[in-house]
Amino acid sequence: MYSEAETPRIVVLISGSGTNLQAVIDSIGSGEMTAEISAVISNRPEAKGLERASSHGIKTHALDHREYDSREAFDVAMMRQIDTYQPDLVVLAGFMRILTPDFVRRYEGRMLNIHPSLLPKYRGLHTHERALEAxxxxxxxxxxFVTEELDGGPLAIQAIVAIKPDDNADSLAARVQAQEHVIYPLAIKWFTEGRMRLSDGLVVFDGQPLPETGMQLDSRQDNNS
Structure with missing residues:
Protein backbone atom coordinates (compact mmCIF):
# COMPACT_ATOMS: atom_id res chain seq x y z
CA MET A 1 0.00 0.00 0.00
CA TYR A 2 2.87 2.35 0.81
CA SER A 3 6.40 2.44 -0.55
CA GLU A 4 9.32 2.06 1.82
CA ALA A 5 9.88 5.80 1.62
CA GLU A 6 6.33 6.53 2.72
CA THR A 7 5.15 6.33 6.30
CA PRO A 8 1.35 6.26 6.66
CA ARG A 9 0.08 9.51 8.16
CA ILE A 10 -2.59 9.58 10.85
CA VAL A 11 -4.57 12.48 12.27
CA VAL A 12 -6.23 11.76 15.62
CA LEU A 13 -9.33 13.58 16.86
CA ILE A 14 -9.99 13.70 20.60
CA SER A 15 -12.22 15.40 23.15
CA GLY A 16 -10.79 14.11 26.43
CA SER A 17 -7.81 12.52 28.13
CA GLY A 18 -6.54 10.58 25.13
CA THR A 19 -5.92 7.13 26.58
CA ASN A 20 -6.54 5.47 23.21
CA LEU A 21 -4.25 8.07 21.65
CA GLN A 22 -1.58 6.94 24.10
CA ALA A 23 -2.11 3.31 23.10
CA VAL A 24 -1.46 4.26 19.46
CA ILE A 25 1.60 6.33 20.42
CA ASP A 26 2.95 3.36 22.39
CA SER A 27 2.34 0.97 19.50
CA ILE A 28 4.27 3.21 17.13
CA GLY A 29 7.02 3.81 19.68
CA SER A 30 7.53 0.10 20.27
CA GLY A 31 7.83 -0.61 16.56
CA GLU A 32 4.67 -2.72 16.46
CA MET A 33 3.15 -0.26 14.01
CA THR A 34 4.83 1.78 11.29
CA ALA A 35 2.94 5.05 11.10
CA GLU A 36 3.22 8.71 11.99
CA ILE A 37 0.71 10.69 14.01
CA SER A 38 0.91 13.93 12.05
CA ALA A 39 -1.39 15.87 14.37
CA VAL A 40 -3.87 15.61 17.21
CA ILE A 41 -6.92 17.86 17.01
CA SER A 42 -9.45 18.49 19.77
CA ASN A 43 -12.75 20.33 19.91
CA ARG A 44 -11.96 21.11 23.56
CA PRO A 45 -8.91 23.31 24.24
CA GLU A 46 -8.76 21.96 27.81
CA ALA A 47 -8.53 18.31 26.70
CA LYS A 48 -5.72 16.53 28.55
CA GLY A 49 -4.97 14.53 25.45
CA LEU A 50 -3.47 17.63 23.84
CA GLU A 51 -0.87 17.77 26.60
CA ARG A 52 -0.27 14.05 26.14
CA ALA A 53 0.38 14.56 22.41
CA SER A 54 2.63 17.59 22.94
CA SER A 55 4.75 15.65 25.42
CA HIS A 56 5.53 13.22 22.60
CA GLY A 57 6.40 15.97 20.13
CA ILE A 58 3.17 15.67 18.16
CA LYS A 59 1.60 18.79 16.67
CA THR A 60 -1.68 19.78 18.30
CA HIS A 61 -4.60 22.00 17.38
CA ALA A 62 -7.58 23.09 19.46
CA LEU A 63 -10.70 24.10 17.57
CA ASP A 64 -13.31 25.07 20.15
CA HIS A 65 -16.66 24.03 18.72
CA ARG A 66 -18.38 26.60 20.93
CA GLU A 67 -16.86 29.38 18.83
CA TYR A 68 -18.68 28.29 15.67
CA ASP A 69 -22.22 29.24 14.65
CA SER A 70 -23.18 25.77 13.45
CA ARG A 71 -22.08 22.17 13.35
CA GLU A 72 -21.46 22.59 9.62
CA ALA A 73 -19.16 25.59 10.13
CA PHE A 74 -17.15 23.73 12.74
CA ASP A 75 -16.77 20.66 10.54
CA VAL A 76 -15.58 22.81 7.64
CA ALA A 77 -12.88 24.25 9.89
CA MET A 78 -11.96 20.76 11.01
CA MET A 79 -11.67 19.51 7.45
CA ARG A 80 -9.40 22.41 6.52
CA GLN A 81 -7.13 21.67 9.46
CA ILE A 82 -7.07 17.92 8.81
CA ASP A 83 -6.38 18.35 5.11
CA THR A 84 -3.21 20.36 5.72
CA TYR A 85 -1.69 17.05 6.83
CA GLN A 86 -3.06 14.94 3.94
CA PRO A 87 -3.66 11.96 6.26
CA ASP A 88 -4.05 8.40 5.08
CA LEU A 89 -6.29 7.71 8.08
CA VAL A 90 -8.40 9.79 10.46
CA VAL A 91 -8.75 8.20 13.90
CA LEU A 92 -11.58 9.19 16.25
CA ALA A 93 -10.30 8.52 19.76
CA GLY A 94 -12.96 9.68 22.16
CA PHE A 95 -14.07 12.49 19.86
CA MET A 96 -17.46 13.42 21.28
CA ARG A 97 -19.06 15.14 18.33
CA ILE A 98 -21.72 13.99 15.88
CA LEU A 99 -20.20 14.53 12.45
CA THR A 100 -21.98 16.12 9.52
CA PRO A 101 -22.59 14.08 6.35
CA ASP A 102 -20.12 16.22 4.37
CA PHE A 103 -17.38 15.47 6.89
CA VAL A 104 -18.07 11.75 6.88
CA ARG A 105 -18.18 11.54 3.10
CA ARG A 106 -14.85 13.37 2.80
CA TYR A 107 -13.01 10.71 4.80
CA GLU A 108 -15.20 7.69 4.13
CA GLY A 109 -13.16 4.52 3.93
CA ARG A 110 -10.27 6.09 5.81
CA MET A 111 -11.83 7.05 9.14
CA LEU A 112 -12.11 4.72 12.14
CA ASN A 113 -13.98 5.06 15.42
CA ILE A 114 -13.99 3.05 18.64
CA HIS A 115 -17.19 2.54 20.62
CA PRO A 116 -17.55 0.93 24.07
CA SER A 117 -20.15 -1.71 23.29
CA LEU A 118 -20.63 -4.76 21.12
CA LEU A 119 -22.24 -2.95 18.24
CA PRO A 120 -24.93 -2.87 17.01
CA LYS A 121 -25.93 -2.96 20.70
CA TYR A 122 -25.96 0.28 22.64
CA ARG A 123 -25.13 2.98 20.16
CA GLY A 124 -24.66 6.39 21.74
CA LEU A 125 -23.82 7.11 25.37
CA HIS A 126 -23.89 5.32 28.76
CA THR A 127 -23.16 1.93 27.24
CA HIS A 128 -21.87 0.28 30.42
CA GLU A 129 -24.90 1.30 32.46
CA ARG A 130 -27.22 0.09 29.73
CA ALA A 131 -25.51 -3.30 29.51
CA LEU A 132 -25.79 -3.74 33.28
CA GLU A 133 -29.44 -2.66 33.35
CA ALA A 134 -30.21 -5.23 30.65
CA PHE A 145 -15.41 2.41 9.90
CA VAL A 146 -17.33 5.67 10.16
CA THR A 147 -20.43 6.24 8.05
CA GLU A 148 -23.24 8.75 8.27
CA GLU A 149 -25.14 6.43 10.62
CA LEU A 150 -24.19 7.14 14.25
CA ASP A 151 -22.07 4.24 15.54
CA GLY A 152 -23.41 2.29 12.60
CA GLY A 153 -20.51 1.80 10.21
CA PRO A 154 -19.12 -1.60 9.15
CA LEU A 155 -17.35 -3.42 11.98
CA ALA A 156 -13.63 -4.17 11.89
CA ILE A 157 -12.96 -5.85 15.24
CA GLN A 158 -14.66 -6.43 18.59
CA ALA A 159 -13.29 -7.45 21.97
CA ILE A 160 -15.68 -9.40 24.18
CA VAL A 161 -15.71 -8.81 27.96
CA ALA A 162 -17.69 -10.90 30.46
CA ILE A 163 -19.90 -9.01 32.90
CA LYS A 164 -19.25 -10.15 36.47
CA PRO A 165 -22.03 -10.46 39.08
CA ASP A 166 -20.47 -7.72 41.21
CA ASP A 167 -19.72 -5.33 38.35
CA ASN A 168 -20.73 -1.70 38.42
CA ALA A 169 -20.36 0.79 35.58
CA ASP A 170 -16.87 1.84 36.70
CA SER A 171 -15.43 -1.65 37.08
CA LEU A 172 -16.92 -2.75 33.77
CA ALA A 173 -15.68 0.39 32.02
CA ALA A 174 -12.14 -0.23 33.28
CA ARG A 175 -12.00 -3.72 31.79
CA VAL A 176 -13.54 -2.56 28.52
CA GLN A 177 -11.04 0.29 28.29
CA ALA A 178 -8.16 -2.15 28.73
CA GLN A 179 -9.41 -3.98 25.63
CA GLU A 180 -9.80 -0.70 23.74
CA HIS A 181 -6.06 -0.20 24.12
CA VAL A 182 -5.49 -3.62 22.55
CA ILE A 183 -7.80 -3.60 19.56
CA TYR A 184 -7.59 0.02 18.40
CA PRO A 185 -3.85 -0.02 17.66
CA LEU A 186 -4.35 -3.43 16.04
CA ALA A 187 -7.08 -2.17 13.70
CA ILE A 188 -5.03 0.91 12.81
CA LYS A 189 -2.00 -1.29 12.11
CA TRP A 190 -4.05 -3.47 9.79
CA PHE A 191 -5.29 -0.43 7.90
CA THR A 192 -1.88 1.22 7.56
CA GLU A 193 -0.37 -2.07 6.37
CA GLY A 194 -3.03 -2.31 3.67
CA ARG A 195 -4.45 -5.52 5.11
CA MET A 196 -7.84 -4.03 6.01
CA ARG A 197 -10.00 -1.73 3.92
CA LEU A 198 -13.59 -0.77 3.27
CA SER A 199 -14.97 -1.95 -0.07
CA ASP A 200 -18.59 -1.55 -1.20
CA GLY A 201 -19.75 -1.28 2.39
CA LEU A 202 -17.85 -4.38 3.52
CA VAL A 203 -14.71 -4.64 5.63
CA VAL A 204 -12.17 -6.67 3.68
CA PHE A 205 -9.21 -8.27 5.47
CA ASP A 206 -6.40 -9.92 3.52
CA GLY A 207 -8.66 -9.94 0.49
CA GLN A 208 -11.61 -11.63 2.21
CA PRO A 209 -14.82 -9.96 3.46
CA LEU A 210 -15.24 -10.12 7.24
CA PRO A 211 -18.54 -11.19 8.84
CA GLU A 212 -20.88 -8.46 10.02
CA THR A 213 -19.40 -8.70 13.53
CA GLY A 214 -15.91 -8.08 12.19
CA MET A 215 -13.08 -10.00 13.79
CA GLN A 216 -13.76 -10.97 17.38
CA LEU A 217 -11.25 -11.13 20.20
CA ASP A 218 -12.58 -13.08 23.17
CA SER A 219 -10.87 -11.49 26.15
CA ARG A 220 -12.94 -13.26 28.79
CA GLN A 221 -9.95 -15.27 29.95
CA ASP A 222 -8.25 -11.95 30.79
CA ASN A 223 -11.11 -10.50 32.79
CA ASN A 224 -9.51 -11.10 36.15
CA SER A 225 -7.08 -8.31 35.40
Missing part, protein backbone atom coordinates in the same frame (compact mmCIF):
# COMPACT_ATOMS: atom_id res chain seq x y z
CA UNK A 135 -28.52 -7.97 32.72
CA UNK A 136 -26.29 -8.82 29.78
CA UNK A 137 -23.73 -11.57 30.25
CA UNK A 138 -21.32 -10.03 27.73
CA UNK A 139 -20.18 -6.53 26.91
CA UNK A 140 -17.20 -5.17 25.04
CA UNK A 141 -15.83 -2.70 22.54
CA UNK A 142 -15.95 -2.27 18.76
CA UNK A 143 -13.73 -0.60 16.17
CA UNK A 144 -15.66 0.35 13.04
Missing amino acids: NDALHGVTVH
Whole structure:
Protein backbone atom coordinates (compact mmCIF):
# COMPACT_ATOMS: atom_id res chain seq x y z
CA MET A 1 0.00 0.00 0.00
CA TYR A 2 2.87 2.35 0.81
CA SER A 3 6.40 2.44 -0.55
CA GLU A 4 9.32 2.06 1.82
CA ALA A 5 9.88 5.80 1.62
CA GLU A 6 6.33 6.53 2.72
CA THR A 7 5.15 6.33 6.30
CA PRO A 8 1.35 6.26 6.66
CA ARG A 9 0.08 9.51 8.16
CA ILE A 10 -2.59 9.58 10.85
CA VAL A 11 -4.57 12.48 12.27
CA VAL A 12 -6.23 11.76 15.62
CA LEU A 13 -9.33 13.58 16.86
CA ILE A 14 -9.99 13.70 20.60
CA SER A 15 -12.22 15.40 23.15
CA GLY A 16 -10.79 14.11 26.43
CA SER A 17 -7.81 12.52 28.13
CA GLY A 18 -6.54 10.58 25.13
CA THR A 19 -5.92 7.13 26.58
CA ASN A 20 -6.54 5.47 23.21
CA LEU A 21 -4.25 8.07 21.65
CA GLN A 22 -1.58 6.94 24.10
CA ALA A 23 -2.11 3.31 23.10
CA VAL A 24 -1.46 4.26 19.46
CA ILE A 25 1.60 6.33 20.42
CA ASP A 26 2.95 3.36 22.39
CA SER A 27 2.34 0.97 19.50
CA ILE A 28 4.27 3.21 17.13
CA GLY A 29 7.02 3.81 19.68
CA SER A 30 7.53 0.10 20.27
CA GLY A 31 7.83 -0.61 16.56
CA GLU A 32 4.67 -2.72 16.46
CA MET A 33 3.15 -0.26 14.01
CA THR A 34 4.83 1.78 11.29
CA ALA A 35 2.94 5.05 11.10
CA GLU A 36 3.22 8.71 11.99
CA ILE A 37 0.71 10.69 14.01
CA SER A 38 0.91 13.93 12.05
CA ALA A 39 -1.39 15.87 14.37
CA VAL A 40 -3.87 15.61 17.21
CA ILE A 41 -6.92 17.86 17.01
CA SER A 42 -9.45 18.49 19.77
CA ASN A 43 -12.75 20.33 19.91
CA ARG A 44 -11.96 21.11 23.56
CA PRO A 45 -8.91 23.31 24.24
CA GLU A 46 -8.76 21.96 27.81
CA ALA A 47 -8.53 18.31 26.70
CA LYS A 48 -5.72 16.53 28.55
CA GLY A 49 -4.97 14.53 25.45
CA LEU A 50 -3.47 17.63 23.84
CA GLU A 51 -0.87 17.77 26.60
CA ARG A 52 -0.27 14.05 26.14
CA ALA A 53 0.38 14.56 22.41
CA SER A 54 2.63 17.59 22.94
CA SER A 55 4.75 15.65 25.42
CA HIS A 56 5.53 13.22 22.60
CA GLY A 57 6.40 15.97 20.13
CA ILE A 58 3.17 15.67 18.16
CA LYS A 59 1.60 18.79 16.67
CA THR A 60 -1.68 19.78 18.30
CA HIS A 61 -4.60 22.00 17.38
CA ALA A 62 -7.58 23.09 19.46
CA LEU A 63 -10.70 24.10 17.57
CA ASP A 64 -13.31 25.07 20.15
CA HIS A 65 -16.66 24.03 18.72
CA ARG A 66 -18.38 26.60 20.93
CA GLU A 67 -16.86 29.38 18.83
CA TYR A 68 -18.68 28.29 15.67
CA ASP A 69 -22.22 29.24 14.65
CA SER A 70 -23.18 25.77 13.45
CA ARG A 71 -22.08 22.17 13.35
CA GLU A 72 -21.46 22.59 9.62
CA ALA A 73 -19.16 25.59 10.13
CA PHE A 74 -17.15 23.73 12.74
CA ASP A 75 -16.77 20.66 10.54
CA VAL A 76 -15.58 22.81 7.64
CA ALA A 77 -12.88 24.25 9.89
CA MET A 78 -11.96 20.76 11.01
CA MET A 79 -11.67 19.51 7.45
CA ARG A 80 -9.40 22.41 6.52
CA GLN A 81 -7.13 21.67 9.46
CA ILE A 82 -7.07 17.92 8.81
CA ASP A 83 -6.38 18.35 5.11
CA THR A 84 -3.21 20.36 5.72
CA TYR A 85 -1.69 17.05 6.83
CA GLN A 86 -3.06 14.94 3.94
CA PRO A 87 -3.66 11.96 6.26
CA ASP A 88 -4.05 8.40 5.08
CA LEU A 89 -6.29 7.71 8.08
CA VAL A 90 -8.40 9.79 10.46
CA VAL A 91 -8.75 8.20 13.90
CA LEU A 92 -11.58 9.19 16.25
CA ALA A 93 -10.30 8.52 19.76
CA GLY A 94 -12.96 9.68 22.16
CA PHE A 95 -14.07 12.49 19.86
CA MET A 96 -17.46 13.42 21.28
CA ARG A 97 -19.06 15.14 18.33
CA ILE A 98 -21.72 13.99 15.88
CA LEU A 99 -20.20 14.53 12.45
CA THR A 100 -21.98 16.12 9.52
CA PRO A 101 -22.59 14.08 6.35
CA ASP A 102 -20.12 16.22 4.37
CA PHE A 103 -17.38 15.47 6.89
CA VAL A 104 -18.07 11.75 6.88
CA ARG A 105 -18.18 11.54 3.10
CA ARG A 106 -14.85 13.37 2.80
CA TYR A 107 -13.01 10.71 4.80
CA GLU A 108 -15.20 7.69 4.13
CA GLY A 109 -13.16 4.52 3.93
CA ARG A 110 -10.27 6.09 5.81
CA MET A 111 -11.83 7.05 9.14
CA LEU A 112 -12.11 4.72 12.14
CA ASN A 113 -13.98 5.06 15.42
CA ILE A 114 -13.99 3.05 18.64
CA HIS A 115 -17.19 2.54 20.62
CA PRO A 116 -17.55 0.93 24.07
CA SER A 117 -20.15 -1.71 23.29
CA LEU A 118 -20.63 -4.76 21.12
CA LEU A 119 -22.24 -2.95 18.24
CA PRO A 120 -24.93 -2.87 17.01
CA LYS A 121 -25.93 -2.96 20.70
CA TYR A 122 -25.96 0.28 22.64
CA ARG A 123 -25.13 2.98 20.16
CA GLY A 124 -24.66 6.39 21.74
CA LEU A 125 -23.82 7.11 25.37
CA HIS A 126 -23.89 5.32 28.76
CA THR A 127 -23.16 1.93 27.24
CA HIS A 128 -21.87 0.28 30.42
CA GLU A 129 -24.90 1.30 32.46
CA ARG A 130 -27.22 0.09 29.73
CA ALA A 131 -25.51 -3.30 29.51
CA LEU A 132 -25.79 -3.74 33.28
CA GLU A 133 -29.44 -2.66 33.35
CA ALA A 134 -30.21 -5.23 30.65
CA ASN A 135 -28.52 -7.97 32.72
CA ASP A 136 -26.29 -8.82 29.78
CA ALA A 137 -23.73 -11.57 30.25
CA LEU A 138 -21.32 -10.03 27.73
CA HIS A 139 -20.18 -6.53 26.91
CA GLY A 140 -17.20 -5.17 25.04
CA VAL A 141 -15.83 -2.70 22.54
CA THR A 142 -15.95 -2.27 18.76
CA VAL A 143 -13.73 -0.60 16.17
CA HIS A 144 -15.66 0.35 13.04
CA PHE A 145 -15.41 2.41 9.90
CA VAL A 146 -17.33 5.67 10.16
CA THR A 147 -20.43 6.24 8.05
CA GLU A 148 -23.24 8.75 8.27
CA GLU A 149 -25.14 6.43 10.62
CA LEU A 150 -24.19 7.14 14.25
CA ASP A 151 -22.07 4.24 15.54
CA GLY A 152 -23.41 2.29 12.60
CA GLY A 153 -20.51 1.80 10.21
CA PRO A 154 -19.12 -1.60 9.15
CA LEU A 155 -17.35 -3.42 11.98
CA ALA A 156 -13.63 -4.17 11.89
CA ILE A 157 -12.96 -5.85 15.24
CA GLN A 158 -14.66 -6.43 18.59
CA ALA A 159 -13.29 -7.45 21.97
CA ILE A 160 -15.68 -9.40 24.18
CA VAL A 161 -15.71 -8.81 27.96
CA ALA A 162 -17.69 -10.90 30.46
CA ILE A 163 -19.90 -9.01 32.90
CA LYS A 164 -19.25 -10.15 36.47
CA PRO A 165 -22.03 -10.46 39.08
CA ASP A 166 -20.47 -7.72 41.21
CA ASP A 167 -19.72 -5.33 38.35
CA ASN A 168 -20.73 -1.70 38.42
CA ALA A 169 -20.36 0.79 35.58
CA ASP A 170 -16.87 1.84 36.70
CA SER A 171 -15.43 -1.65 37.08
CA LEU A 172 -16.92 -2.75 33.77
CA ALA A 173 -15.68 0.39 32.02
CA ALA A 174 -12.14 -0.23 33.28
CA ARG A 175 -12.00 -3.72 31.79
CA VAL A 176 -13.54 -2.56 28.52
CA GLN A 177 -11.04 0.29 28.29
CA ALA A 178 -8.16 -2.15 28.73
CA GLN A 179 -9.41 -3.98 25.63
CA GLU A 180 -9.80 -0.70 23.74
CA HIS A 181 -6.06 -0.20 24.12
CA VAL A 182 -5.49 -3.62 22.55
CA ILE A 183 -7.80 -3.60 19.56
CA TYR A 184 -7.59 0.02 18.40
CA PRO A 185 -3.85 -0.02 17.66
CA LEU A 186 -4.35 -3.43 16.04
CA ALA A 187 -7.08 -2.17 13.70
CA ILE A 188 -5.03 0.91 12.81
CA LYS A 189 -2.00 -1.29 12.11
CA TRP A 190 -4.05 -3.47 9.79
CA PHE A 191 -5.29 -0.43 7.90
CA THR A 192 -1.88 1.22 7.56
CA GLU A 193 -0.37 -2.07 6.37
CA GLY A 194 -3.03 -2.31 3.67
CA ARG A 195 -4.45 -5.52 5.11
CA MET A 196 -7.84 -4.03 6.01
CA ARG A 197 -10.00 -1.73 3.92
CA LEU A 198 -13.59 -0.77 3.27
CA SER A 199 -14.97 -1.95 -0.07
CA ASP A 200 -18.59 -1.55 -1.20
CA GLY A 201 -19.75 -1.28 2.39
CA LEU A 202 -17.85 -4.38 3.52
CA VAL A 203 -14.71 -4.64 5.63
CA VAL A 204 -12.17 -6.67 3.68
CA PHE A 205 -9.21 -8.27 5.47
CA ASP A 206 -6.40 -9.92 3.52
CA GLY A 207 -8.66 -9.94 0.49
CA GLN A 208 -11.61 -11.63 2.21
CA PRO A 209 -14.82 -9.96 3.46
CA LEU A 210 -15.24 -10.12 7.24
CA PRO A 211 -18.54 -11.19 8.84
CA GLU A 212 -20.88 -8.46 10.02
CA THR A 213 -19.40 -8.70 13.53
CA GLY A 214 -15.91 -8.08 12.19
CA MET A 215 -13.08 -10.00 13.79
CA GLN A 216 -13.76 -10.97 17.38
CA LEU A 217 -11.25 -11.13 20.20
CA ASP A 218 -12.58 -13.08 23.17
CA SER A 219 -10.87 -11.49 26.15
CA ARG A 220 -12.94 -13.26 28.79
CA GLN A 221 -9.95 -15.27 29.95
CA ASP A 222 -8.25 -11.95 30.79
CA ASN A 223 -11.11 -10.50 32.79
CA ASN A 224 -9.51 -11.10 36.15
CA SER A 225 -7.08 -8.31 35.40
